[in-house]
Amino acid sequence: MNQYRRFRQVTLAVVLLSIAVYCVAAGDVGLALIALPGAAGAWWFRTRSVAARVPRLMLNLALLAAILYIAMLTLRRGIVLDRVAELMAILSVIKCFDRTSARDYVELYILSVFLVIATVMTSVRLEVGLILIVYVPVLVVGVMQLQIYAAHERALIASRRRAPPWARPLRPKRAVGHGVSVQFRATATALVLSGVTVAIAVFVLIPREIGENFLHTAAGSPRGMRTSFTGEIQLGRAGLLTESLTPVLHVAVSNDAGENLGGPAIVYYLRGNVLGSYDAATGAWTRRQDSGPARSWRVQADAWHQLTGATGQLLRQEITLLGAGDQQTYVFNVYRTARIRFDRTVILDSRSDERIVIPDHRGELKYEVESFIQAPRAEEDGRLREVSFPSLVVRTLTESVLAPAQIPTAGDQRDRLTDRQAVIAIRDFLHTQFTYTTDIQAPPTGQDPIEWFLEDHREGHCEYFASAMAAMCRSIGIEARIVTGYVAMEWNETSGQYVVRERNAHAWVEVRDRSGVYRTYDPTPPDDLRAVHEPQRGLRARLRSLMDAMEHLWVSRVVTFDSGMRDTLMQDGGGFESTLFKSARALVGRTQLAGLSLLVQAVFVGTLVCLVVIAVGIFVRAVVAKRARRRRPGAGAAGAESSPDAPWLERTDFYDRLLRLFTARGCPKPMHRPPLTHVDLIKDANPDLAGGAERLVSLFYRARFGRRPISADEHRAAIRLVSRLEPGADIEPYVREVARS
Amino acid sequence: MTSPALSKRVKLARQYHFVSGGVLYVAVTTLLMLGALNSQNNLLFAALGIAMAGLVVSGVLSGAALLGVRVERVSVSDAGVGRPMTIRYTVRNVNRVVPAFALIVEEVHTKSSTWNRHLSQPRAFVAHVGPGQEVECEAVVWPSTRGTPVFDAVRVWSSFPFGIAKKSVTQRTRWDRTVVRPLVLPMRDALLQRPSGSTEAGLRSSRRPGSGDEFFGLREFVPGDQLRHIAWRATARTGKVLVTQSASPVPDRLWVILRLDASSEFRASNERAIALAASIASRAGRDATMVGLEAPLVGLSIPPGAGCRAVDRLLDALGRLSPSATVGGSGSVVSTAVGPRDNAIVVHAGEVDSAFGPRHARHISSDEIEQWVSDKDTIQLLEQLAGGQPAATRPVVLARRFEAWAAALLTGNQERVA
Structure with a gap:
């Protein structure tokens, strides 16, 4: 078989x-390089021969060592889900060396499933989703085969129970039907x-925002793409600016009429943090x-929150x-925020510098910001402050x-005009007299990094x-x-949005005028x-653009799916509005119970989905069976070979028909x-049939x-x-014809 | 041996059983739900959806597949303690759409069945039965005690496709009964030697002419007779050509007489005695001796017969024998069929009572069985039981295992046997 x-x-x-899905999610290349070949090699080693199996003692020692290693890491760095996942990956590799009983296979499958669950709890990346799309069908097929394997093993064990010690293992006949x-x-198909259909139904219908954080952050928040953006600037450190192409933001900009204001030649600055205090030391x-x-x-989920009352030309972002930082999430926006809406309930923190953060939040977040283009940044307190910079070098320069x-x-x-002229002169001076580089060198010890940059090095980054x-x-x-944030410059035609990557992190300046x-x-x-932020060209860039579009779809339709989207799907149905849904809602309306609404809709949609699943299942089975019949002409219950290998079996389809007739x-x-x-x-009971047959x-x-x-x-x-073998039919001429031919 | 169908009933009893895999699955699903609600992580919601979908589709598929499965017991092979027994089943899937995978067919113990006293639960495996198809499968079991197991109902179960729950359908099927013969051990040659002092035993002459050595009589010469058979003196005396005719060879006759005890205290001794009797009978049958059986306690008397069939008949009788089913009286009266020239071995359950049985009989206690087991023949038996091939393990190790196994069987220690 x-x-x-x-x-x-x-x-x-x-x-x-x-193992691969975990390594991709965690970005752990080292583990991937060790575990993947290790598991494959162990598998080969185990299946090569019985004698090649690793002794049980060695395996137990290896398991113990793995557990101790992870325990040591946990003690040093604290309990993190990643450690558990890492342990499961290592255990999977060790188990690959183990015996091949059904129980061992079950343990492998359990480890695998737990590893995937741990991965899902820590990552929502598109790559993870893509691997999972492959993983789930393979898992289903594997588990189905495991049941057959385990049942066979149970029967074998039963056949050896109470057997004399010298008895050779008997293998009872394995009963397998045709096809x-x-x-x-x-x-399996x-x-x-049907499983995916039911899963989608459950995914859509299951209520959200119930019991959020009731376990606090015991399991941690999912890890999205890590942002290169940080809340503070630390000058004077050697290193290299990130060249990471990992997307961190998708940004769509439109006006109040819904027209898309983005484009390949249009650049938007996404404001994140505001830094006004400098420590020269x-x-x-x-x-x-x-x-x-x-x-x-x-701010409640899907509810607009008004921040300012400005008016003017609307810009919707x-x-x-x-993904976001470790401690808090910065709310990026292009212009001054008039009002904002989130896909989930959040706590907003803000001050007069209009930096908006969501404390104690990690992971993905979807929000809309409405700004007014004419409205400038707000004054902090309306008064001009006496400012200075305590550096003679800078002042002289x-x-x-x-x-x-x-x-x-x-x-x-x-005055106001000469202030502006001074600022522009300074900006132009920096534009023309200094060199941009991503290669960061540390200033000499004890020297102010700004003075070192202006006077000596004259090279640096943003x-x-x-x-x-x-x-x-x-x-x-x-x-x-100083304002830190991102530059949105890479326009994705497919999704109609900007894709902002880690490498697009940027810093610029806000200058206060006399008003x-x-x-x-x-x-x-x-x-x-x-040159730094412009999107790359070429085939790779195009492929990346396609991936970005997919990622946008993944994030906007799956990762950030919420009750609002579900309501939209259920009510407007994405074109699925039907009388059936209307009837269901009318039924709900008559009950006058708001709490029952979701339940009735869920039952209704569930029933609908089940019917669809059954229909799809029957259809698929019919198609597969028909294809199989086409592929195997003449391969009846006698188990004949297929025609390419057995050309003499062509034109034996009459035998299949005969079997069906029986x-x-x-x-x-x-x-x-x-x-x-x-x-x-059957001759006695069906003499007419038997004669022709x-x-x-x-x-x-x-x-x-023959x-x-x-x-x-x-x-x-x-x-x-x-075709003439029917009760009472005169088949004699046809029998003679067959005999003659 | 299969009895004719007493009743043919197809009654389905469908059941769901919780298994550890299902408990784990539900626990993981619950954890997923808690994790998803807590973190609002949509991938966890998706995983939860997949887990719940697994529950639904697994229940629907397995239930639909099992309800269409029909099982019929086709045959039950002859069996003996320490020898495999095969039970064959026919599994039919009457469902027109859903195929059945990973089926286990097993016997179910009911009020009217007794197989569980003699053997472990027979299990057969069916990898697949397509819609409208029929397959044959078989279960192999090793009986551990003699007797007459009765089979009444079968259960077919499966945990396909995901192992979340074990679904079963129990059917009452044809009522089958077979005989499990007693344990047969290889006996020493010395056991069957004539008892010392007995002069008459074994000296029997045949009443039919044949090709033996003993003289039977004279008859007239007919064409084809060999010249060396002509009795010259008699020919000269009578004037007719006469030839000497030999008597046909007659095998030795051996009576195995069982002295059992009906009280329950002697249950183990009775079983050892029956095993010893079966071993003696089998060994004697192999030496072309006619073997008969006498068990006065239960009123059993089988006259000596030659050949495999006679031995089988005798072993079957020993397999069916029930020491508790006494016929009344002391059971000390031995059948008069045991002639003075017949060999006789009295096997006593427990201590030897020399007054029991014929005067010239040899007396053996069931407690002596280990002494009479042949070391030489053990290896040969092992190889024979292993299918005529050399045993996989070293003979010495095998012999030790054999001794332990036989001792466990003889003492009725089922745990050690299992």
């Missing part, structure tokens, strides 16, 4: 897929299809402590955040920059440029602050900025009974065992005869 031979291969595939492979495939930019009183709101344009450096000698501009502005009394309004300036050389006439031929014996047995069986025997092909005339005669 082919299923037995394939069972081991399928089991290995299940193990490898589960097992085809029917197994059909059953039907199971997978450490080179760190942090948030100003006096940036107004903290405000906090609880639909942002899907694929700024004076030298402004001197050619004859812009006074003293604040009281400038944080150096933004820091330098903010410092130079402050040195002449113009209030400036108290903060205006945005980017001191990073525009060509370099474009069944239809109430005398089905058992598998074990030879056809001629069967004909003899004997002739047909003889013809079939000639082809089957390997003499049936001619077209013989085939025609046989078909005519088999």
Whole structure:
């Protein structure tokens, strides 16, 4: 039976897929390089021969060592789900060396399933989803085969019970019906299809936002894509800016008419954190402590929350955040937020600098922001502050920059216009006189990184440029602050959205004018900025673009699926609005019980889904069976070979028809009974049938065992005869025809 | 041996059984639900959906498949303690759409069945039965005690497709009965030697002419007779050509007489005595001795017969024998069929009572059975039981295992046997 031979291969595939899905989710290349070849090698080693099995003691020692290793890591770094998953991956590899009893296979499958569950709990990435789409059908097939394997083993064990010690193992006859492979495939297909359908129904119908965080964060939050964006800037550290192409945000920008305002040539700055305080000793930019009183709101899911009352041209930003930092989630937006809506209930924190965060949240998040383009950034307190930058180097350099344009450096000698001219002069100075690089070198110990950048090194990345501009502005009394966030520059035509990647993290400057309004300036050389952030071209970029579109679909339709989307699906139905749904809702309306609504809808949709599943199952089975029949002409219950290997069996389909006729006439031929014996047995009860059948069986025997092909005339005669084998019919002429031919 | 069908009933009793796999599955599903609700992680909701879908489709498929399965017991082979017994079944799937996979067919113990006293639960495996198809399967069991097991009902169960629940359908089928013969051990040659002091035993002459050595009589010469058979003196005396005719050879006759005890205290001794009797009978049958059986306690008397059939008949009788079913009286009267020239061995359950049985009989206690087991023949028996092939394990090890196994059987220690 082919299923037995394939069972081991399928089991290995299940193990490898589960390890792979974890390694992909955790980004653990090392484990992948060790565990995947290790499991495959162990499997090969185990199945090579019985003598090659590893002693049980060694396996137990290996298990103990793995558990101790993970326990040590847990003690050192705390209880993390990743450790448990890692342990399961290692145990899977060790178990691959173990015996091949059904119990061992069951343990392997359990480990595999637990590993996948642990992975799902820690990652919602598209790659994980894609591997799971492959994993689930393979798992289903493997578990089905496991049941056959285990049942066979149980029967074997029973046949050896109370056997004398010298008795050789007896293998009872293994009963297998005809067409097992085809029917197994059909059953597996039907199971997978119906299972997926029911799973989708459950996924859609199960109520959300019930019991959220009732276990607190015991299991941790899912790990999405890690963002390169951090809340603070730390200058003076050596290293390299990330070149990671991992997407972190999907951004769609539209106006109030719903027109998409995005495009390949349009760039948006997504504002994240605001940093106004600089420590020259450490080179760190942090948030100003006096940036107004903290405000906090609880925003219900799918409800608009008004932040400001500004009016003007509306800009709607639909942002899907694929991952966030460890402690809190920054709410990115393009313009000043007028109102905001989230896909789940969140707590918002904000101050007058309009940095918006969601504390104690990780993972994906989907929200919409409505801004007004004309509305500038809000004033913090309406008063101009005395600002300065305590560096003579910066002050001297700024004076030298402004001197050619004859812009006074003293604040009281400038007005609003000259302030703006000074800022632009500084920005242009940085654009033209400095070099952008992603290769970061550390400044000499004890030297202010900004002074080192401006005076000595003259090379740096966006944080150096933004820091330098903010410092130079402050040195002449113009209030400036650094903003960190992302640059949305990569336009995806397929999804109609911007894809923002880790490498698109950026820092720029906001300068406050004399009216108290903060205006945005980017001191990073525009060509370099474009070179760094512009999307790549070529085939790989196109493929990546396709993956991004898929990822967007995955995130927006699966990962961030919520009750709002379910209601949309159920009511508007994505074009699935039907009278049936209307009737169901009317029924619910009559009950006047709001709580019953979901239940009735669930039962209704569940019934509908079940009917669809049954219909699909019957259809699939019919198609598979028909295809199988086409592939195997003449392969009847006698187990004849297929035609490519046995050309003499062509034109033996009359025998299949004869077998069906036996069944239809109430005398089905058992598998074990030879056809001629069967004909003899039914001779008394069905003499008319037996007479013709004997002739047909003889013809079939000639082809089957004599390997003499049936001619077209013989085939025609046989078909005519088999179609005339009815009670009372005169078949004698047809019998003679077959005999003659 | 299969008795004719006493009743043919097809009654289905469908049952669901909880198994550890199902409990684990439900526990994992519950954890998934808690995890999904707590974290609102949609992939966990999807996993939960898949887990719940597994429950639903598994229940629907397995239930539909099992309800269409019909099982019939075809035959029950002859059996003996320490020898495999085969029970054959026919499994038919009357369902037109759903195939059945991974079926286990097993006997069910009911009020009217007795197989569980003699053998472990027979189990047959069916990998697949397609819609409208019929397959044959078989269960092999090793009986551990002699007797007449009765089979009444079968259960077919499966945990396909996911092993979440074990579904079973129990059917009352044809009523079958067979005989499990007693344990037959290889006996030493010395056991069958004539008892010392007995002069008459074994000296029997035939009453029919044949090709033996002993003289039978004279008859007239007919063409074809060999010249060396001509009795010259008699020919000269009578004037007719006469030839000497030999008597046909007659095998030795051996009576195995069982002295059993009806009280329950002697149950183990009775069983050992029966095993010893069966072993003696089998050994004697192999030496072409005519063997008869006498068990006065239960009123059993089988005259000596030659050949395999006679031995089988005798072993069957020993298999059916029930020491508790006494015929009354002391059971000490031995049949007069035991002639003075017949060999006789009295097997006593427990202590030897020399007054029991014929005067010239040899007396053996059931407690001596181990002494009479042949070391030499043990290996040969093992190989014979292993299918005529050399045993896989070393003979010495095998012999030790054999001794332990036989001792366990003889003492009725079923746990050791299992």
